[in-house]
Amino acid sequence: MISNLEQTFRWFGPSDAVTLSAIRQTGATGVVNALHHIPSGVVWSTEEIKKRKDIIEAAGLTWSVVESVNIHESIKTAGEGRDEAIANYIQTLKNLAAQGIKTVCYNFMPVLDWTRTTLDYRLPNNASALRYHAPALHAFDLYILERPEAFNEFTTEQQKAAKAYLDSISNEEKELLINTIMAGLPGTDEVYTIAEFKEHLKKYENIDAKALKANLAYFLQAIIPDAEKLGVKMCIHPDDPPFAILGLPRVVSTEEDLKFIVDAAPSPSNGLTYCTGSLGARADNDLPGIMNRLGQHVHFLHLRNVRREADGSFYEDNHLEGTTDMYAVMKAVILEQKKRLEAGRDDIAIPMRPDHGHKLLDDYNYNTYPGYSAVGRMKGLAELRGLEMGVKRTLFQ
Numbered sequence: 001m002i003s004n005l006e007q008t009f010r011w012f013g014p015s016d017a018v019t020l021s022a023i024r025q026t027g028a029t030g031v032v033n034a035l036h037h038i039p040s041g042v043v044w045s046t047e048e049i050k051k052r053k054d055i056i057e058a059a060g061l062t063w064s065v066v067e068s069v070n071i072h073e074s075i076k077t078a079g080e081g082r083d084e085a086i087a088n089y090i091q092t093l094k095n096l097a098a099q100g101i102k103t104v105c106y107n108f109m110p111v112l113d114w115t116r117t118t119l120d121y122r123l124p125n126n127a128s129a130l131r132y133h134a135p136a137l138h139a140f141d142l143y144i145l146e147r148p149e150a151f152n153e154f155t156t157e158q159q160k161a162a163k164a165y166l167d168s169i170s171n172e173e174k175e176l177l178i179n180t181i182m183a184g185l186p187g188t189d190e191v192y193t194i195a196e197f198k199e200h201l202k203k204y205e206n207i208d209a210k211a212l213k214a215n216l217a218y219f220l221q222a223i224i225p226d227a228e229k230l231g232v233k234m235c236i237h238p239d240d241p242p243f244a245i246l247g248l249p250r251v252v253s254t255e256e257d258l259k260f261i262v263d264a265a266p267s268p269s270n271g272l273t274y275c276t277g278s279l280g281a282r283a284d285n286d287l288p289g290i291m292n293r294l295g296q297h298v299h300f301l302h303l304r305n306v307r308r309e310a311d312g313s314f315y316e317d318n319h320l321e322g323t324t325d326m327y328a329v330m331k332a333v334i335l336e337q338k339k340r341l342e343a344g345r346d347d348i349a350i351p352m353r354p355d356h357g358h359k360l361l362d363d364y365n366y367n368t369y370p371g372y373s374a375v376g377r378m379k380g381l382a383e384l385r386g387l388e389m390g391v392k393r394t395l396f397q
């Protein structure tokens, strides 16, 4: 029988209201963690890594994956200080590898990480979900950020829908929308002001998707040889949402993008995070097909489902529901495990985490990072592990 996927759970560190002992009760054995207090571009020292690792291990868990060692903006923009930031990145990988932590997730999204417009979208059963409502994002872009080019990017119909949305919300709702879109990196409470965000946008004035891809390839070619020597598996996370927003290019959104990335620095260390929630927000991404064709490069699984809506909006659905066929995804993942076993690879137990979850039951009694409450994610993990067992038994017994 093929071994199980490694069940992991994201933990934001000692200040996370979801404690390690709670994580242990979910049945997960691995923790996905980062040193969020260290700014991007700065080396993670051995002491800091060790301190965190000890805390995780004292709770009977393993620090399986780093999510994320963030990429400094100078690397994305080929700006001043890029090579120093890359040297620091490599030093961080060395310090992590020395502690035996060898799977590292990162993303290459300019300025913002993942973006939603609503953090408390109520489903009919009153569970709270995250949502990307296209008219809200467009309203922000056109009438709050007032980005001139946006008027050429949206159809008349989209502009009308955006205006109608803006006219329908109160001032408080408008403030909430701004804070939601302008939220910075996960694991921090940082929120950009509109003025700060505009400054960041300026740095991308001359960077289109082609230039951003070249900067990504430069980064990969610089770090992958060291990562390979260290046995570190890098796994890039797809853009969320997987298309350009607010005039910023995005280059990790489609199968073609993923192919470009693995070809830019061919190595077992140059891999992918297969995030079904991010990739699944695009109708032209064939999720099981991507796993069939690029599965050998996948070092980390984020399993989550979105329900796509006709106007480009989506919300996060139950893990086994939504627009992505999670059965087909799980089957493709298991067939990839089989291929690895047959090829003599030792990375069969690919780390998997239930990505995001609804706020349910006791989740309303304390504050967690959006999408990262305990009960909702545990429900997702429980469903996914059941699905995995069912598919495995059906295929191999």
Ligand code: DNO
Binding pocket: 067, 068, 105, 106, 107, 113, 114, 186, 237, 302, 355, 356, 371
């Ligand atoms: C959202 C996450 C992302 C992800 C980073 C990876 O919940 O999936 O924030 O951690 O983009 O670098």
